[in-house]
Amino acid sequence: MTTRPGASLPGDDELRQLYREDVGAQSSVAVHPSEDDWIALTSDTLAPDIRDRIADHVVGCAECAAIHRALTDLRREAATIDPEAPPLAEVSSPRWPWYGALAAAAILVVTLGAALLTRASRDTTAAPAPATVSLGPGPVAPRPGQTPAAPSASVVAPWAASVVALDVRLPAALVMTLRGEAPIEAARRAELVRTLRPALDLYRGGEYEPAGIALATIAQDAPDVPEIAFYAGLSHLLAGNASASLPLLESAVASDLVGDDARWFAAIAHERLGAHDRATEMLRALCARGGSRSRDACQASSQLPSR
Amino acid sequence: MEARHSDARFDALVRDYGRLIRHAIRRAARADAPRLADDIEQTVLVSLWQQVAREQVIDHPASYVYRAAVRETVRAIRRDRAQSAGAEPAGAQVEQVMTGTTPEDNVRRREQRDALRASLETLGPDRARAVKAHLSGFSVEEIMALCGWPYQRARNLIARGMADLRAALRERGMP
Numbered sequence: 001m002t003t004r005p006g007a008s009l010p011g012d013d014e015l016r017q018l019y020r021e022d023v024g025a026q027s028s029v030a031v032h033p034s035e036d037d038w039i040a041l042t043s044d045t046l047a048p049d050i051r052d053r054i055a056d057h058v059v060g061c062a063e064c065a066a067i068h069r070a071l072t073d074l075r076r077e078a079a080t081i082d083p084e085a086p087p088l089a090e091v092s093s094p095r096w097p098w099y100g101a102l103a104a105a106a107i108l109v110v111t112l113g114a115a116l117l118t119r120a121s122r123d124t125t126a127a128p129a130p131a132t133v134s135l136g137p138g139p140v141a142p143r144p145g146q147t148p149a150a151p152s153a154s155v156v157a158p159w160a161a162s163v164v165a166l167d168v169r170l171p172a173a174l175v176m177t178l179r180g181e182a183p184i185e186a187a188r189r190a191e192l193v194r195t196l197r198p199a200l201d202l203y204r205g206g207e208y209e210p211a212g213i214a215l216a217t218i219a220q221d222a223p224d225v226p227e228i229a230f231y232a233g234l235s236h237l238l239a240g241n242a243s244a245s246l247p248l249l250e251s252a253v254a255s256d257l258v259g260d261d262a263r264w265f266a267a268i269a270h271e272r273l274g275a276h277d278r279a280t281e282m283l284r285a286l287c288a289r290g291g292s293r294s295r296d297a298c299q300a301s302s303q304l305p306s307r
Numbered sequence: 308m309e310a311r312h313s314d315a316r317f318d319a320l321v322r323d324y325g326r327l328i329r330h331a332i333r334r335a336a337r338a339d340a341p342r343l344a345d346d347i348e349q350t351v352l353v354s355l356w357q358q359v360a361r362e363q364v365i366d367h368p369a370s371y372v373y374r375a376a377v378r379e380t381v382r383a384i385r386r387d388r389a390q391s392a393g394a395e396p397a398g399a400q401v402e403q404v405m406t407g408t409t410p411e412d413n414v415r416r417r418e419q420r421d422a423l424r425a426s427l428e429t430l431g432p433d434r435a436r437a438v439k440a441h442l443s444g445f446s447v448e449e450i451m452a453l454c455g456w457p458y459q460r461a462r463n464l465i466a467r468g469m470a471d472l473r474a475a476l477r478e479r480g481m482p
Contacts, residue, residue, distance in 0.1 A: 012441070012469070015423070019442035022420040035378045042377050044455060052432070055453050059439035063388045070380050072449045073331040078373055081323045085373045089451050089458065193319070 159300035160271035212236035242272040260291040324376040426475035434468035
């Protein structure tokens, strides 16, 4: 940063540099948060006034800032391995619905354009039109938490055109040590977790086709954990294989954790397979349910064309 | 207790947390932390197990290990900072920035810092907190986690606070 007379402070980076210098130049005599304070802060159990006091200290203390960064990282990652870890608040832009609407409109335009091009091509070659639409393998879907993908060419409704890979959520009982649990049951669960981990790593790594196959195999042996069938079905759907995904998703609707997501993705699978009436019926039921996917389903229902 | 602690799932959870702590420290600690990463991971794992071994019964093992992991992360970073402090005297960063500048430059720089500090004092408590966190280099997610704010509130406080700060700096002759 320049220090000439009349120099301005145009950027946040330069202000940051100045602020850090100022913090570094001051000898901090304040008491640092204790380990218990950090535990309470990262568990969201601090009283608001104490939280404010600690926050005021952390923003002026280089060591505490480093600790806070590390703990935020730890907390974010902990949610992926530990269902009991306190989750971080979701970072999401309120403008997303607007971008979502734009994206849906763009997908509609692309879909209509692709359909017209396909029809023109068929007209010139006089090839027979297929009875059902097959999306094929489709584009590579994003990893969990990344931007949604859209099929390259389809006549599916816009609401079913993109699928978002969800973060993995599993029932706490799967990874918790329970009091009074029979050793044989504990051993079975331990084995299940051992085999599940590499399959979920495939899913998290965006390798949806092998993930779907591996998870479906595990799901067969664990019908009491419908979440496994759900991620198997979702993996198949993300890999562009709606027919393989459907029975798996339908078997997961009983899950308390992912039941509504299973219904939503099953409706998408029906739509992609050309079963528009069944998809519409599922959407309306999901809309009326009032669950976590109700809003999406109601919005999609309201945009359904008359068929 | 022995049977409980030898449970493979519990072992795996502790190991997973050890790995997470290692990654978190590598990102947050000073430049020489990667060199110490293996030592840190070993220390963390041993400390986690020592904490676990002191408990007779753990009702909620996962949340217990989470708390232990937070504790070990705090300790590991404090150890790292304490070791680094021996090699880098207090105020070295400021002196480093000022190396090669004239005395007039140093005076002007100090005046700018005074102006920044005074301008920050004119902000309301939440805006000042948001701006200081932003200037400290915290991401929005880190500010949300620190202050317990939802996304929209955090973004608004940062944006409005920075606008207020710039206005206050302009009043002090720093346009």
